[in-house]
Amino acid sequence: MPTTDHSSPKQSRSSGEEVLEKFNAKVGQKIEVETVDGLVTAGIVIPRYEHADSEYIVLKLKSGYNIGLKADSIKKIKVLEMASISTKTEDHANKAPTSERKNLLLLSTGGTIASRIDYRTGAVHPALSAMDLYASIPELDEIASIDTEVVFSVFSENIGPKEWQILSEKIIQRCKEKSPHGVVVMIGTDTLAYASAALSFSLIGNEMPVVLVGAQRSSDRPSSDGALNLKAASAFAVNSHLPGVYVAMHETENDDYIAIHSGVRVRKNHTSRRDAFESIDVPCIARVMENQITMTGGRKQGAKKTSDSYKLKSKFDDAVALIKFYPGFDYSILDYIGKERKVKGVIIEGSGLGHISSSAVARISDLTKKGVFVGISSQCIWGHVDLNVYETGRDMIKAGATPLENMLAETALAKLSWALGNFDNVNEIMLTNFVDELTPRIPLSQD
Amino acid sequence: MPTTDHSSPKQSRSSGEEVLEKFNAKVGQKIEVETVDGLVTAGIVIPRYEHADSEYIVLKLKSGYNIGLKADSIKKIKVLEMASISTKTEDHANKAPTSERKNLLLLSTGGTIASRIDYRTGAVHPALSAMDLYASIPELDEIASIDTEVVFSVFSENIGPKEWQILSEKIIQRCKEKSPHGVVVMIGTDTLAYASAALSFSLIGNEMPVVLVGAQRSSDRPSSDGALNLKAASAFAVNSHLPGVYVAMHETENDDYIAIHSGVRVRKNHTSRRDAFESIDVPCIARVMENQITMTGGRKQGAKKTSDSYKLKSKFDDAVALIKFYPGFDYSILDYIGKERKVKGVIIEGSGLGHISSSAVARISDLTKKGVFVGISSQCIWGHVDLNVYETGRDMIKAGATPLENMLAETALAKLSWALGNFDNVNEIMLTNFVDELTPRIPLSQD
Numbered sequence: 001m002p003t004t005d006h007s008s009p010k011q012s013r014s015s016g017e018e019v020l021e022k023f024n025a026k027v028g029q030k031i032e033v034e035t036v037d038g039l040v041t042a043g044i045v046i047p048r049y050e051h052a053d054s055e056y057i058v059l060k061l062k063s064g065y066n067i068g069l070k071a072d073s074i075k076k077i078k079v080l081e082m083a084s085i086s087t088k089t090e091d092h093a094n095k096a097p098t099s100e101r102k103n104l105l106l107l108s109t110g111g112t113i114a115s116r117i118d119y120r121t122g123a124v125h126p127a128l129s130a131m132d133l134y135a136s137i138p139e140l141d142e143i144a145s146i147d148t149e150v151v152f153s154v155f156s157e158n159i160g161p162k163e164w165q166i167l168s169e170k171i172i173q174r175c176k177e178k179s180p181h182g183v184v185v186m187i188g189t190d191t192l193a194y195a196s197a198a199l200s201f202s203l204i205g206n207e208m209p210v211v212l213v214g215a216q217r218s219s220d221r222p223s224s225d226g227a228l229n230l231k232a233a234s235a236f237a238v239n240s241h242l243p244g245v246y247v248a249m250h251e252t253e254n255d256d257y258i259a260i261h262s263g264v265r266v267r268k269n270h271t272s273r274r275d276a277f278e279s280i281d282v283p284c285i286a287r288v289m290e291n292q293i294t295m296t297g298g299r300k301q302g303a304k305k306t307s308d309s310y311k312l313k314s315k316f317d318d319a320v321a322l323i324k325f326y327p328g329f330d331y332s333i334l335d336y337i338g339k340e341r342k343v344k345g346v347i348i349e350g351s352g353l354g355h356i357s358s359s360a361v362a363r364i365s366d367l368t369k370k371g372v373f374v375g376i377s378s379q380c381i382w383g384h385v386d387l388n389v390y391e392t393g394r395d396m397i398k399a400g401a402t403p404l405e406n407m408l409a410e411t412a413l414a415k416l417s418w419a420l421g422n423f424d425n426v427n428e429i430m431l432t433n434f435v436d437e438l439t440p441r442i443p444l445s446q447d
Numbered sequence: 448m449p450t451t452d453h454s455s456p457k458q459s460r461s462s463g464e465e466v467l468e469k470f471n472a473k474v475g476q477k478i479e480v481e482t483v484d485g486l487v488t489a490g491i492v493i494p495r496y497e498h499a500d501s502e503y504i505v506l507k508l509k510s511g512y513n514i515g516l517k518a519d520s521i522k523k524i525k526v527l528e529m530a531s532i533s534t535k536t537e538d539h540a541n542k543a544p545t546s547e548r549k550n551l552l553l554l555s556t557g558g559t560i561a562s563r564i565d566y567r568t569g570a571v572h573p574a575l576s577a578m579d580l581y582a583s584i585p586e587l588d589e590i591a592s593i594d595t596e597v598v599f600s601v602f603s604e605n606i607g608p609k610e611w612q613i614l615s616e617k618i619i620q621r622c623k624e625k626s627p628h629g630v631v632v633m634i635g636t637d638t639l640a641y642a643s644a645a646l647s648f649s650l651i652g653n654e655m656p657v658v659l660v661g662a663q664r665s666s667d668r669p670s671s672d673g674a675l676n677l678k679a680a681s682a683f684a685v686n687s688h689l690p691g692v693y694v695a696m697h698e699t700e701n702d703d704y705i706a707i708h709s710g711v712r713v714r715k716n717h718t719s720r721r722d723a724f725e726s727i728d729v730p731c732i733a734r735v736m737e738n739q740i741t742m743t744g745g746r747k748q749g750a751k752k753t754s755d756s757y758k759l760k761s762k763f764d765d766a767v768a769l770i771k772f773y774p775g776f777d778y779s780i781l782d783y784i785g786k787e788r789k790v791k792g793v794i795i796e797g798s799g800l801g802h803i804s805s806s807a808v809a810r811i812s813d814l815t816k817k818g819v820f821v822g823i824s825s826q827c828i829w830g831h832v833d834l835n836v837y838e839t840g841r842d843m844i845k846a847g848a849t850p851l852e853n854m855l856a857e858t859a860l861a862k863l864s865w866a867l868g869n870f871d872n873v874n875e876i877m878l879t880n881f882v883d884e885l886t887p888r889i890p891l892s893q894d
Contacts, residue, residue, distance in 0.1 A: 039486040040514050067487050155839055157802040160775030190799035194774045271800050271830030318775045324796065326769040326860055327641045328607030333768075336783050349771065352637035353718050355604040381828075383718030392602055413773055 014054030015071035020045065023077035028257075028287050028294025033059070033069055034076040041067070042080060044257070044287070081283055081296045102238035104144035105180040105208075106133070109167065110153040111188025113215035113226040137227045143291065144238045147180065156188025156214075159195060161316035161417045167195070168202035168314035175208050182209045182237025184230070189214035189268060189276065192247065196263035197414035198316065200245040200435045205311025211237045211246045212263065216274045225250050225274040232258030232288035240286070240293060244435065249277040251287065260286040260293075264411045264437040267381065280382055281406050282439055306434060315421030317344060322413045324349040324379055331360035338367045345373035345416045345426065348401075349409045354378050354385030355392045361399050368400025373426050375402050375416060377409035384441050402430060405438045412437075461501030462518035467492065470524035475704070475734050475741025480506070480516055481523040488514070489527060491704070491734075507703065528730055528743040549685035551591035552627040552655075553580070556614065557600040558635025560662035560673040584674045590738065591685045594625065603635025603661075606642060608763035608864045614642070615649035615761035622655050629656045629684025631677070636661035636715060636723070639694065643710035644861035645763065647692040647882045652758025658684045658693045659710065663721045672697050672721040679705030679735035687733070687740060691882065696724040698734065707733040707740075711858045711884040714828065727829055728853050729886055753881060762868035764791065769860045771796040771826055778807035785814045791867050792820035794851075794859045801825050801832030801850055802839045808846050815847025820873050822849050822863060824856035831888050849877060852885045859884075 025031050025045060032042040043059030056068035133148065134141050151170050152163065171183055187195055196212045203210055213233035215226030233248035245263035252275050261279045270276035279285075287294050321343050323333060337343045346367065350356050354376040356364075364374050376396065378385045384406040387393030397403070404412050412430075415437060419429040431438075472478050472492060479489040490506030503515035580595065581588050598617050599610065618630055634642055643659045650657055660680035662673030680695035692710035699722050708726045717723035726732075734741050768790050770780060784790045793814065797803050801823040803811075811821050823843065825832045831853040834840030844850070851859050859877075862884060866876040878885075 035484065035486060037482070037484060037486075037517070037520060038514070039482060039484070039488060039516065041486055041488045067485065069486065070484075073484060155802070155805075155837060157772075157798050157839055158804050158806075160804070162775075164774075188799075190802055191774045268799065268827050269829055271825045271827045271832060273830065276827065276830075320775070321777055321780075322771060322773040324769060324771040325604075326857070327611075327638045328609075328765045328767070328864070330768055330784065330788055330790075332788065333780065333784070336787070337777065337780070340783070341777055341779065343777075351604050352635075352715065355602070355637055357605050357607070358602075359605075378718050380715050380718045380723065382716055383720065383723075385718060390602060392604055410773070417775070 016054050016057045019071040019074050019077070020057060023079070025077050025079050026294065028289060028292060028296075030080040030296070031059070032078040032080055033057075033074055034078075035069065035073045036075045037073070041069075043067070102144040102181040103178070104146045104234055104238050105171075105174055105178065105183045106146050106148045106186070106234070107167070107170065107174075107183065108148065108150045108153070108186045109156075109159065109163070109188075111156050111186065111190075111192075111214055112218050113186045113188075113213060113230065137230065139231055140234060143231065143234045144181070146234075147178065149174070154188075156190040156192060156195070159187070159191055161198070161318040161320075161421075164195060164198035164202065164414070164417070165314055165316045165421075168199060168316075171199070171203060171210060172206060172312050172314060175206055180208060180238075182211065182234075182240070184233045184237050185210065185212045186230070187212055187214055189216060189249075193266050193268055193277070193408075194410045194414055196245055196247045196266060197408070197411040197437070198418060200263040200411075200437070201415055201418040202314045202316070203245055203312070204306055204434055205308070207243050209237045209240050209242050209244060209246065211248050211260070213248045216250075216272060216276055223274065225255075228255055229258055231291070232260075235291045236260050236286065236288055236293055246285065247277060248288070250274040251284065257287045257289040259284040260288060262436055264435055265408065265439070267408060267410065280408055282436070310434065313418070313422035316417045317420035318417065319344040320413060320417045320420065321346045322349070322409060323347070325351055325356045325360075329357055329360055331357070331363045334360065334363040334367060338370060338372055343372060344420050345375070347375045347377055347404075347409055347412045347416060349379040350376050350385065351379060353389055353393060354387055354396070354403055355390065356396065358392055358395070361392070361395045364396060364401050365399035373402065373416065373420075373430065374400060375404045375407075375412050375430055377404050377407055377412050379409070381408070402427060404430065406441075407437050463501055463504045466518045466521050466524070467504060470526070472524050472526050473741065475736060475739060475743075477527040477743070478506070479525040479527055480504075480521055481525075482516065482520045483522045484520070488516075490514070507701075549591040549628040550625070551593045551681055551685050552618075552621055552625065552630045553593050553595045553633070553681070554614070554617065554630065555595065555597045555600070555633045556603075556606065556610070556635075558603050558633065558637075558639075558661055559665050560633045560635075560660060560677065584677065586678055587681060590678065590681045591628070593681075594627065596621070601635075603637040603639060603642070606634070606638055608645075608765040608767075608868075611642060611645040611649065611861070611864070612761055612763045612868075615646060615763075618646070618650060618657060619653060619759055619761060622653055627655060627685075629658065629681075629687070631680045631684050632657065632659045633677070634659055634661055636663060636696075640713050640715055640724070640855075641857045641861050643692055643694045643708075643713060644855070644858040644884070645865060647710040647884070648862055648865040649761045649763070650692055650759070651753055651881055652755070654690050656684045656687050656689050656691060656693065658695050658707070660695045663697075663719060663723055670721065672702075675702055676705055678738070679707075682738045683707050683733065683735055683740055693732065694724060695735070697721040698731065704734045704736040706731040707735060709883055711882050712855070712886070714855060714857065727855055729883070757881065760865070760869035763864045764867035765864065766791040767860060767864045767867065768793045769796070769856060770794070772798055772803045772807075776804055776807055778804070778810045781807065781810040781814060785817060785819055790819060792822070792863045792873065794822045794824055794856055794863060795848075796826040796856045797823050797832065798826060800836055800840060801834055801843070802837065803843065805839055805842070808839070808842045811843060811848050812846035820849065820863065820867075820877065821847060822851045822854075822859050822877055824851050824854055824859050826856070828855070849874060851877065853888075854884050
């Protein structure tokens with residue numbers, strides 16, 4: 001790539017743009033800059049606005065502050081998160097938002113974001129219409145033509161396998177009928193990440209991006225995040241052309257960029273902050289700022305090729321349980337859910353690499369002998385389970401437990417409910433990587 | 448404080464030292480530096496070694512890399528984590544490690560760190576003697592005179608309330624008999640954070656620092672972390688003069704500084720990384736590098752004054768359970784543990800601000816009417832629960848649930864076991880802040 005290009009007088013670039021181009025860096029990417037003085041600083045390149053001095057590039061630091069770096073003081077730029085496929089998408093989002101009008105299907109299921117969408121007046125709108133939406137967030141009109149529907153209206157702590165199925169069927173049906181460019185689902189944040197995982201499996205084969213979005217603060221508060229999240233979710237849904245299920249939420253406490261997370265690798269990690277949602281073991285997939293989408297390389301390895309037999313399977317079985325191990329764990333709970341409650345599968349959140357106490361291992365054996373699937377994730381959240389390192393783990397494998405690599409416990413529960421609802425070969429399904437619910441181990445330093 | 452002091456010829460300071468002193472910054476602190484060019488970068492000040500150029504200060508960046516900043520290019524330094532009370536401690540650790548020999552009680556309970564302590568030869572030492580230790584980590588001899596004892600030898604997934612009690616009684620007894628300057632407990636990392644929470648309560652009133660330490664990698668691997676963790680734990684135990692229970696583990700993937708965490712605010716957040724342990728909702732308490740202790744301000748608000756009736760209460764009751772809520776939660780599990788298992792208390796990891804599904808709320812009522820304590824933490828891990836924001840939460844309070852602010856679920860389980868083992872007023876105990884298991888809400892931006 002040439003370092004400079006002054007051939008087009010209409011597009012004469014500033015020295016800020018030139019230095020970015022020289023090092024193959026783009027707006028929205030996270031970069032590390034080294035200056036001629038040897039100073040090193042890292043941040044996200046933010047767009048240069050009309051009023052800004054064009055001799056600088058501007059970085060948003062982790063602290064939330066912006067700093068300007070004079071272009072001619074820059075010795076080296078290292079892109080920390082590579083852009084992958086964004087040019088076409090960026091062009092769409094930047095240059096043709098209105099000329100080629102996109103269709104968005106916006107579904108509401110309840111939660112803070114749907115119940116109080118009017119962020120300027122503070123008025124409560126429990127029901128949702130396109131008119132309401134345009135009235136409260138006029139910018140949505142620039143992004144897409146919106147078709148809305150209330151699927152149900154509940155707090156997300158009351159959403160479970162039954163509601164995942166209703167929602168999946170609704171999306172499949174409406175996408176067939178109307179072929180929108182994308183789908184956005186407004187949902188409460190409490191169990192948003194469980195629902196995004198569930199839909200990630202039931203919508204395998206669906207060709208439109210589906211983006212789940214919520215709000216951590218209602219619109220009657222100055223810090224409401226719903227409107228910005230919804231705009232970013234909508235922009236990504238209609239412009240990304242990436243089939244799959246995603247979550248769009250604030251990446252920082254600031255009202256600047258919204259992270260697009262993989263539906264199976266995201267977790268709510270704070271009770272109240274606006275940037276409560278984090279991608280686990282991977283970077284987020286993209287970043288949306290001012291309707292501009294930048295891919296951040298979070299889906300490098302891609303998902304497996306999927307046969308038709310796994311596509312659009314929308315059933316969920318609720319005979320599943322998620323049990324967290326703890327010191328002094330009462331292993332009779334495993335007997336109880338197996339015998340009395342007749343669960344067909346259980347996910348155990350073990351400690352560390354996935355362990356449970358030696359005394360509880362025999363109970364795994366009782367369950368697996370009866371055909372109950374026992375999957376092992378870790379309560380550590382980050383990292384892979386490994387039942388081959390210590391004696392306890394090897395005993396768990398002998399008892400029939402299935403270690404689930406780095407599948408999040410929440411994702412594992414949703415996948416198990418889906419696997420039991422649609423297939424006989426549950427063990428095989430649970431260990432097949434469909435949508436990056438399993439990702440490779442990051443090599444450990446010095447090993 | 449004067450910006451420079453050249454009065455003592457023996458201690459002539461370099462310009463690097465001067466600029467640190469000018470802004471009241473110290474080695475080991477995390478600082479943000481602004482240069483005359485307007486560049487801003489943050490990192491931890493690391494010591495200047497003999498061979499280093501004294502005109503620079505050296506920062507360790509989050510990435511693990513070091514950068515040198517020329518002293519005369521520095522415009523401003525902002526200390527991000529204040530040192531609080533460390534001068535005396537630092538002097539002890541730096542200048543008099545051998546002249547005033549300290550006594551350390553080193554207890555072993557099993558786990559990776561105790562079973563394979565010889566990090567150079569790779570030999571396995573399941574039993575532990577002071578001789579073994581000095582042989583494999585000679586530097587320990589410079590830190591303290593060590594008295595060792597094997598309390599038990601089990602993987603930490605098999606450590607529960609019964610073992611917490613044995614360990615507490617052992618520490619209380621040995622501290623009375625021998626008055627060591629500090630105590631270090633080697634333990635498996637799987638349930639280390641549960642045990643550190645348990646001991647934080649049972650050792651209220653114990654006057655010596657007690658530091659729990661583990662290893663994420665055994666000593667036969669080049670990346671073994673056990674020796675460095677143990678050295679730092681020992682240095683902090685004998686030199687800090689801070690009664691309380693702490694955890695010493697790698698703060699980064701590098702072999703540089705070891706974080707000292709509060710025993711009640713720490714969590715194992717990665718299955719395998721050496722920096723798996725993190726302080727939650729607070730900074731770590733101190734940082735140890737090359738036997739030098741720097742306080743990082745993690746315990747600002749201090750613990751409550753504690754009456755004698757809460758001191759050295761070492762009993763733990765195992766009639767407790769930790770239940771994680773999930774979508775489609777089978778609430779009959781609450782009935783089962785109440786009626787069949789006769790638990791006296793349960794901690795529920797709710798979603799978001801602490802919610803469980805509406806259908807399960809009646810089960811809380813059944814439990815609390817029978818006198819079972821029901822405490823609510825959040826599976827989000829970070830942040831405070833709040834049952835006053837939404838209807839579900841208010842119903843949970845009406846049903847008798849006790850929201851536990853930002854007490855970690857793991858800490859809450861250990862505290863409940865301790866409260867039931869020693870006191871009648873469990874509700875009051877659970878809501879009393881003894882050792883920073885409850886910390887204030889961090890004000891949210893723009894609210």
